[in-house]
Amino acid sequence: MSGTHLAIAPLIALFGGVLGAYLAGRSTRGRSATRPGVVAALALVLALASTWLLWTRSLPIEYALFGEGVGVRVTALSVFLSTIACMVGLAVTVHAMGSDDSDDAADLYFPLVLATVAGVVGIGLSADLFSLYVFFEVMAVATYALVPFAVDRATAVEAGLKYVIMNAAGSLLAIFGISLVYAHTGGVLDFAALSGALTATTGPGPLEAAVLFLVVGFGVKAAVVPLHTWLPDAYTESPASASALLAALATPAAIVAMGKALSVVPDGVSVGLLLLVLGALTMTVGNFLALGQRDLKRLLAYSSIPHVGYIVFGLGVGFYGGFDVAFDGALFHVLANAFMKGGAFLAVGAIGYRLAGVEGEHRTLDALAGVGYRMPVAAGAIAVAVLALAGVPPLAGFWGKLFIVLGSAEVSGAVGVGLAVIVVGNSFLSLGYYLPVLGALFDSPTDAVSSLDRTPTRLAVPILAMTAGTILLGLAPAFGLDLVGPAADVLQHGLEVTP
Amino acid sequence: MIEQLPTAVLGLTVLFGLVAVAARDFLVSILSLSGASVALAVYFFLAGAPIAAVFEAVVAAGLITVLFLFVISLTEADTAERIERGKLTVVGLALGGLLGVGIAVWALLDPVASEAATGTTFAQALWSGRSVDLLAVTILMFVGVLAVVRLTAERLDPVTDTTATQPGDRASGQQEGES
Incomplete structure (x- = not known):
């Protein structure tokens, strides 16, 4: 396979996997989950392998399926997103094969998981704003079905309806923003030329209106406050593996899509300031909403909001002052978040799987007391x-926050100190709801928990893989930075391609 | 005849629009609206605005139709039941057909190509510019149909599978590996 054909290989593997898993x-x-699950896992391994091969080539690579235009453009950002998407997708697929998440509809569940991953990979590969939107929608439409997948549960259908309606409205605002950019530049949408075209146009x-529409449009899917209200219900009511896919991949990918779309906006428009304010608001409001939650899955859902805030805040600092370290921090937190949230939601799913046959309420911290002794x-x-989500060193969540704080501190004067304090303060605030989780997990076991058996092996494998990622990324952040650094450069310096 | 095509396509747009408003059946309404969007996309293309045509075809005819079907599947039990009883294949075929017809008409009526072998010029214009998008939209439509299958079928007719693993078995961990 030539270098150029390789550029489309991850997408072809995943699209083929969608059809293959269905068949x-x-x-x-x-309706056994094994065969479609294996097909999905194979497609993800192929996509991951081709992503790795792309990483070894000289980037960027441009490629069109037919003709001479630019269909996809492989950059370090594409490799970054594709790597995260395939890893999370693989963990979710293995977990879903061992659990009952596919609910006797494995022929539908695994194609939807793969389509979500393909959408994220496509966001990274997209060469222009319209392609970015189309792939964003592929990801969104797949998740619209994953949230209410347990269709016989009214609460899941209600959460799905709220999710679909809010995000569909957001999508329409995003495409309106894109059409404004198109009109403003006189027909230019390609990222390679867009920055120059926008700088050349006057007024x-x-x-500014287009930027607002793009921020709000992508911001709904990214759950930026005050557009976050769909998130707690959607994460709580989804099957566990779908929650992991949403929290670890889809929501952060929406922020990266927003960042990619905004990376071409010239300095005259205050993108950085807008993201700074929204990021600070999101992390603070999200942390206060999570405080006092007693339902473990809902608590983790709420705690996803402040992490959206950290990433948006990091991008805001980066765009505001052009600080490399802030872009590094934002993308490092996207990577770390994939392991942390992925591991957490899959583990909650494993506990829920064991407790499904136990009578009574078993989602609150009180009901789960002592589960650590039965399901270590x-x-x-x-x-x-x-602990990683709270930013405790030396785990993965620490480094992203540290880089964002360092980036904030580079803003001159008291403002810089204030921005850094907001991030640090929010990290301490999050301990207010994370520490009770630790306390409950290793409290005296309740009667219901005492009879539980250990985590099934097929569920333990992806959970351990995600946990290992959280620990290793914390101990050796240089591995993560190898992937994050070049991707952050693409986001910071735009996507212009030197011929 | 070719000169009157824009008028004919506009007429078709209005006709589909009227059916979308007047139809009592939600499915007919949704598919008519999709048809109106495809006709409008063809008109945009004839009018020399190919990117607007792509926007209209992909967003309005493709995505919006899928979203309407989603919401109907989640809220309107009668319509969802009829989708479940066999109309889904028709819906999938109709969506694919609408997109296919739109693209075919578009291919044959490329105004840029005029007298030249129209197909070739169309292929250059469409495939070199938006090939990956078309691939993605095809997958999007397929995923949309899968999603509607899920959202309609089992909610309305929950199957009690007596051979399935009983919840109580999970807590015991029998015949499963453990860690």
């Missing part, structure tokens, strides 16, 4: 994840 599911007697008026892998993974 494998349809041809399986009794920021329509461009799942509870240990949650413990590592919440």
Whole structure:
């Protein structure tokens, strides 16, 4: 395979996997999850392998399926997103094969998971704003079905409806913003030429409106406060593996999509300031909303909001002052968040899987007291994840926050100190709801918990993989920075391609 | 005849629009609206605005139709039940057909190509510019149909599978590996 054909290989593997997993599911007697799951996992491994091969080539690579235009453009940002998407997708697929998340509809579940991953990979590969939007929608439409996947549960359908309606409205605002950019530049959408075209056009008026539409449009899917109200219900009511996919991949990918779209906006428009304010608001409001939650899955759902805030805040600092370290911090936190949230939601799913047959309420921290003694892998993974999410060194969540704080401190004077204090203060605030989780997991076991058996092996494997990622990324952040640094450069310096 | 095509396409747009408003059946309404969008996309292309045509075809005819089907599947039990009873194949075919017809008409009526072998010029214009988008939209439509299958079928007719693993078995961990 030539270098250029390789550029489209991750997408082709995933699109092929969508069809293959569906056909494998349809041809399986009794709707077993094994065969479609294996097809999905193979597609993800192929996509990951081709992403790695792309990483070894000289970037950027431009490629069109037919003709001479630019269909996709592989940059370090594409490799970054593709790597995260395939890893999270693989963990989610293995977990779903061992659990009952696919609910006897494996022929539908695995194609939807793969389509979500493909959408994220496509966001990274997109060469122009319209392609970015199309792939964003592929990701969104797949998750619209994953949230209410347990269709016989009214609360899941209600959460799905709220999710679809809010995000569909956001999508329409995003495409309106893109059409404003198109009108403003006289027909230029390609990222390679867009920055120059926007700088050359006079009058920021329509461009400022376009930026607002893009921020709000992508911001709904990214759950930026005050557009976050769909998130707690959607994460709580989704199957556990779908929650992991949403929290670890889809929501952060929406922020990266927003950052990629805004990276071409010239300095005259205050993108950085806008993201700074929204990021600070999101992390603070999100932390206060999570305080006092007693339902473990809902607590983790709420705690995703401040992490959206950290990433948006990091991008805001980066765009505001052009600080490399802030872009590094934002993208490092996207990577760390994938391991932390992925591991946490999959572990909660494993506990829920074991407790499904136990009578009574078993989602609150009180009901889960002592589960750490019966299911040490799942509870240990949650413990590592919440410590990392709180930013405790030397776990993965620490470094992203540190880089964002360092970036904030580069802003001159008291403002810089104030920005850094907001991030540090919010990290301490989050301990207010993370520490009770630790306390509950290793409290005296309740009667219901005492009879539980250990985490099933097929669920333990992806959970341990995510936990290992959280720990290793914390101990050796240089590995993560190898991936993050070049991707952050692409985001910071735009996507212009030197011929 | 070719000169009157823009008028004919506009007429078709209005006709589909009227059916979308007047139809009592939600499915007919949704598909008519999709048809109106495809016709409008063809008109945009004839009028020399190919990117606007792509926007209209992908966003309005493709995505919006899928979203309407989603919401109907989640809220309107009667319509969802009829989708579940066999109309889904028709819906999928109709969506694919609308997109296919739109693209075919578009291919044959490329105003830029005029007298030249129209197909070739169209192929250059469409495939070199938006090939990956078309691939993505095809997957999007497929995923949309899968999603509607899920959202309609089992909610309305929950199947009690007696051979499935009983919840109580999970807590015991029998016959499963453990960590």
